[in-house]
Amino acid sequence: MYMELKQMLDIQKIRKDFPILNRKVNGKPLIYFDNAATSQTPQQVIDVIVDYYSNYNANIHRGVHALSQEATDAYELARVKIQKHFNAKSPHEIIYTSGTTHSINLVANGFSSLLTKGDEILISALEHHSNIVPWQMLCERTGATLKVIPMNQNGELVLSEFDALLNDKTKLVFVNHISNALGTINPIEYIINEAHKVDAAVLVDGAQSCPHIKPDVQSLDVDFYVCSAHKICGPTGVGMLYGKEAWLNKLPPYQGGGEMIAEVTFEKTTYADLPHKFEAGTPNICGGIAFGAAVDYMNAIGFEAIAAHENELLDYATHQLQQIERLKIYGTSKEKTSVISFNVGAIHPYDIGTILDKMGIAVRTGHHCAQPIMDFYNIPGTIRASFMFYNTKEEIDTFIAALKKAVLMLS
Amino acid sequence: MTIEAIQNDIIDEFSMFEDWEERYQYMIDLGKTLPLIDEKYKTEDHIIKGCQSKVWVHANLEDDKINFTADSDAIITKGIIAILIRVFSNQNPKAIIDANTDFIDKIGLKEHLSPTRANGLVSMIKQLKLYAIAYQTQLN
Numbered sequence: 001m002y003m004e005l006k007q008m009l010d011i012q013k014i015r016k017d018f019p020i021l022n023r024k025v026n027g028k029p030l031i032y033f034d035n036a037a038t039s040q041t042p043q044q045v046i047d048v049i050v051d052y053y054s055n056y057n058a059n060i061h062r063g064v065h066a067l068s069q070e071a072t073d074a075y076e077l078a079r080v081k082i083q084k085h086f087n088a089k090s091p092h093e094i095i096y097t098s099g100t101t102h103s104i105n106l107v108a109n110g111f112s113s114l115l116t117k118g119d120e121i122l123i124s125a126l127e128h129h130s131n132i133v134p135w136q137m138l139c140e141r142t143g144a145t146l147k148v149i150p151m152n153q154n155g156e157l158v159l160s161e162f163d164a165l166l167n168d169k170t171k172l173v174f175v176n177h178i179s180n181a182l183g184t185i186n187p188i189e190y191i192i193n194e195a196h197k198v199d200a201a202v203l204v205d206g207a208q209s210c211p212h213i214k215p216d217v218q219s220l221d222v223d224f225y226v227c228s229a230h231k232i233c234g235p236t237g238v239g240m241l242y243g244k245e246a247w248l249n250k251l252p253p254y255q256g257g258g259e260m261i262a263e264v265t266f267e268k269t270t271y272a273d274l275p276h277k278f279e280a281g282t283p284n285i286c287g288g289i290a291f292g293a294a295v296d297y298m299n300a301i302g303f304e305a306i307a308a309h310e311n312e313l314l315d316y317a318t319h320q321l322q323q324i325e326r327l328k329i330y331g332t333s334k335e336k337t338s339v340i341s342f343n344v345g346a347i348h349p350y351d352i353g354t355i356l357d358k359m360g361i362a363v364r365t366g367h368h369c370a371q372p373i374m375d376f377y378n379i380p381g382t383i384r385a386s387f388m389f390y391n392t393k394e395e396i397d398t399f400i401a402a403l404k405k406a407v408l409m410l411s
Numbered sequence: 412m413t414i415e416a417i418q419n420d421i422i423d424e425f426s427m428f429e430d431w432e433e434r435y436q437y438m439i440d441l442g443k444t445l446p447l448i449d450e451k452y453k454t455e456d457h458i459i460k461g462c463q464s465k466v467w468v469h470a471n472l473e474d475d476k477i478n479f480t481a482d483s484d485a486i487i488t489k490g491i492i493a494i495l496i497r498v499f500s501n502q503n504p505k506a507i508i509d510a511n512t513d514f515i516d517k518i519g520l521k522e523h524l525s526p527t528r529a530n531g532l533v534s535m536i537k538q539l540k541l542y543a544i545a546y547q548t549q550l551n
């Protein structure tokens with residue numbers, strides 16, 4: 001009982017942190033269930049952004065003046081916050097990027113110089129399709145082969161197939177920690193362990209896990225871990241790449257430019273040390289600082305409490321949805337987060353999404369950038385409701401009533 | 412009837428709806444009842460990809476007028492298509508080229524014709540006009 005009380009969140013207080021949750025859409029109070037696409041931003045993070053531009057906007061790492069120093073300090077302090085959050089060994093193992101996509105491309109590009117013909121890259125069938133492309137490009141450049149770990153009807157990876165695919169030629173395994181389309185939590189501990197037995201590196205896409213889980217990159221022993229700030233209450237256009245120092249030293253720089261060099265002559269340039277080697281040009285300074293603030297905000301709420309509340313929302317919504325006739329949920333793994341993908345009979349997801357929007361409810365419809373998963377189930381797409389810690393059971397009730405109404409209108 | 416007269420009729424009809432629900436129910440019903448395109452034209456050649464809902468369009472010229480048929484896999488999109496077809500079909504190419512689509516705004520469906528909405532309708536209107544331009548050059 002005590003534990004339960006300790007874990008309960010004061011949702012009404014938390015909701016007051018998010019100005020956007022007060023707005024109306026089409027005359028109805030907004031119900032925001034598209035958190036897997038992007039999360040909302042609390043006042044604490046908005047304040048940090050405003051403060052930066054109001055008080056110490058300057059370019060970093062190069063000025064002698066006070067503003068530049070303050071901006072540099074704040075930016076580097078945020079890096080340390082992110083490092084601590086993920087429990088990386090040192091701050092320079094955290095590379096600021098523009099987001100998950102950029103981070104993945106950085107690694108894929110770096111592996112160009114490490115792979116040769118005949119090498120194999122393993123990716124999972126549950127990937128965001130934009131994330132499949134960098135690996136296809138890498139294979140084209142190097143002559144390596146792309147292999148796919150298949151999934152089953154529940155939306156889980158088939159581990160026996162993974163075991164069978166893994167061999168001496170496997171150089172890299174890429175898998176998301178949590179699937180954006182289905183919410184499945186993948187057994188990355190197992191995958192990392194097995195991959196390391198054949199000396200393959202593992203890159204985990206944490207875009208969907210970071211809002212719900214606090215990953216410990218050292219205890220996972222993962223080689224690369226990536227995420228975007230905008231999914232964890234931070235701003236868009238900033239994210240990070242964690243890489244083990246040894247791996248980051250092995251990868252060549254991704255882009256040439258300012259910040260990433262130590263010395264330049266026309267004959268030769270020596271590259272700067274980590275993390276600057278990968279941070280060419282003026283970065284998203286404010287974004288990085290706000291990313292740090294977002295991490296602080298999430299930690300102040302606490303990931304145990306977040307998980308407990310979100311699991312409750314997931315169970316509640318799943319149960320309510322299952323009462324609706326002809327409704328089918330896609331992604332029924334026991335290990336999943338607060339993401340529910342579903343369809344009702346043959347009704348097109350776009351139609352349901354449109355009617356829900358009229359009632360102020362934001363859900364995602366379509367293929368969720370996971371076309372291969374939709375093809376697997378032979379559907380054009382799904383409706384996806386995804387919850388964050390600031391959502392409530394009352395919102396789910398309103399959503400269920402609105403959904404029933406939409407189904408009635410469309411049937 | 413001219414395109415403008417048809418558009419005014421539609422605006423009048425929609426003004427009788429009290430709220431979004433009646434408007435949408437009307438479009439859904441339109442979408443459900445109308446067989447819009449011959450199955451044989453529901454091919455890749457006739458598809459307009461809108462990412463979320465698909466739209467198929469076919470055109471043919473008869474007595475200097477263009478007949479359009481179209482369809483979508485989403486019902487609301489199909490309802491809007493039915494309205495667009497009512498406006499643009501059976502008109503001569505010149506009238507179609509010159510027509511505007513401001514009436515969509517007046518009947519409260521503007522959001523469906525936003526270029527960023529992934530339903531294929533903006534591309535569909537562009538396609539209707541392209542057909543008209545093509546037939547116009549044929550007639551000249």
Ligand SMILES: Cc1ncc(COP(=O)(O)O)c(C=O)c1O
Pocket residue numbers: 036037098099100101102128131176178179180205207208228239
């Ligand atoms: C699993 C996963 N990977 C990658 C991305 C891409 O993230 P970003 O657009 O921030 O680069 C997303 C975002 O939708 C995602 O859900």
